[in-house]
Structures are given as C-alpha cells and as structure tokens.
Amino acid sequence: MNVIISIFKIKIDTDIVPLNLTVLFFVTIVLLTNRRKLDSIYALLSKTGKTKIEDIFLDSYSTDIINAKEIIQTGIHLSSNLNEYYSQYRKMLETGGHLKILIVDPEGHAFDMAAMRFPNGVDSKQERLRAISSLKTLNKLVDEFNTTDVKIEIKLIDYLLEYSSLIVNLNDLDCKLYIERYTFRIYGGSKKPKFVLNRNSGEWFNLFNHEINSIWALGKPYDKDSLK
Missing domain, CATH: 3.30.870.10 (Endonuclease Chain A)
Incomplete structure (x- = not known):
C-alpha cells in the first residue's frame, strides 16, 4: 500500500480516512496496466509509422x-x-x-x-x-x-x-x-x-x-x- 500512497501523494494524517484503500489499489492497477498498453502502442507506431518517402525498391x-x-x-x-x-x-x-x-x-x-x-x-x-x-x-x-x-x-x-x-x-x-x-x-x-x-x-x-x-x-x- 505504501507504493499506492506514494503514487497518489496521499498524506496519511489527512487523506487516508475518507479513502477506501482497496478501491484505490484496483484503480492503481488499472491505471498502470493501461499505461503499459499505451507504451506498447506508441512503440509499435514508432516502428511501423511511414513518414519517409522511399525512393528505392526492395531487392x-x-x-x-x-x-x-x-x-x-x-x-x-x-x-x-x-x-x-x-x-x-x-x-x-x-x-x-x-x-x-x-x-x-x-x-x-x-x-x-x-x-x-x-x-x-x-x-x-x-x-x-x-x-x-x-x-x-x-x-x-x-x-x-x-x-x-x-x-x-x-x-x-x-x-x-x-x-x-x-x-x-x-x-x-x-x-x-x-x-x-x-x-x-x-x-x-x-x-x-x-x-x-x-x-x-x-x-x-x-x-x-x-x-x-x-x-x-x-x-x-x-x-x-x-x-x-
């Protein structure tokens, strides 16, 4: 839970009471999973994106x-x-x-x-x-x-x-x-x-x-x- 608390910059003395840490845990997992998916998509696009005009044919x-x-x-x-x-x-x-x-x-x-x-x-x-x-x-x-x-x-x-x-x-x-x-x-x-x-x-x-x-x-x- 310490990782989750650090990600959301929660102050234990003021913020932890109104939050359900179980819900917060699952929200964090979803956010991190989506971030990894986005990173994978960006990496794929950077490899396959065609921005250069090809002026030679393949061998x-x-x-x-x-x-x-x-x-x-x-x-x-x-x-x-x-x-x-x-x-x-x-x-x-x-x-x-x-x-x-x-x-x-x-x-x-x-x-x-x-x-x-x-x-x-x-x-x-x-x-x-x-x-x-x-x-x-x-x-x-x-x-x-x-x-x-x-x-x-x-x-x-x-x-x-x-x-x-x-x-x-x-x-x-x-x-x-x-x-x-x-x-x-x-x-x-x-x-x-x-x-x-x-x-x-x-x-x-x-x-x-x-x-x-x-x-x-x-x-x-x-x-x-x-x-x-």
Whole structure:
C-alpha cells in the first residue's frame, strides 16, 4: 500500500480516512496496466509509422522480374528501367515468361506535357527520343524471343501517365504491384517516390490494379516496323 500512497501523494494524517484503500489499489492497477498498453502502442507506431518517402525498391524487384511468369508494365518511356534491368528481362523471357509493356506514344502530344515536369525545362524532343530508344531496345527482345510464340506485347498510348507500374503475376495470390510516382519539379530522377502493394493492401491494390489494366486495354498495339 505504501507504493499506492506514494503514487497518489496521499498524506496519511489527512487523506487516508475518507479513502477506501482497496478501491484505490484496483484503480492503481488499472491505471498502470493501461499505461503499459499505451507504451506498447506508441512503440509499435514508432516502428511501423511511414513518414519517409522511399525512393528505392526492395531487392525483390530484380528477382521478381527474373522469376515472373507474367509482367504487365506501364510508364512514360521506361528507358532507365529497361537499361538497368535488361538482363533480368532476358532471363525472364528465356524461362518462358510473358512481358506486356506500354509506354507513351513518341508521336503523340503527351510528351509536350511530360516535359513540363522538369524544373529547368526540358525539350519534349528529348523525352520522345528516350521513348524511341526504349522501343529499339524492345525491338531487339521481340526479334529474339517472338520467333514461335508471342512472349512480348508492346502497346503505345497518347496519355500523360501519373506513375510507372510493374505488376508481377497478376493471377497469383502472391502478386506484387510496384509503383513509381511521377513528380512535378521535385524528387525527380531516381528520387521519385516508390512503393509496393500486394493483395493484403486492400482497396489501394484494387485501385491501381484496375487503373493499370484499363490503361493497358486502351493502348494501341505497337508495330515495330513503324519505328522511324
């Protein structure tokens, strides 16, 4: 009881008489228990709270490309991605994987708007050239792997995409959805915000999955012989 008395700073000579120490004991236990629960919650939140913008994907991004049975990928031109992970795409295709990829049409108007994203101004021709470079890279993969079966499908769209995406094995329970958000005059280049969703992500997964598949459906099939 001395502990309880010290917690509530009770003066024995004046306060103890009107108080029932048994009730006070249980009140103290409840208060201390709730305090421990709150401390546990605060500790958990401090560990799991997301306040930092992630600008890199997990190491699983590379291995997921290699081991994928199917990939659906969209982006403005995806030139950096195709250059960095070219060998991973080849390994995926070598083992029978199927690649669906969509980028912005270099002959369309969307690149005029895309160039506005950069703080110092960029000529839209530069962005179009990056798209053309990506198509040339994809043409090489098409020539190598689309010999008997169609392993690579390429589409173009004249629309300014808000983010690039990569869906791995959409029909599997462990499907992953990688998102890299395009920015406007902040966090450009490799610093663009990135995050990963799966089926446990609930409505966010459903939202992006629906959008990406709708974008793919609206894209126009690319004819590699039309590349100038």
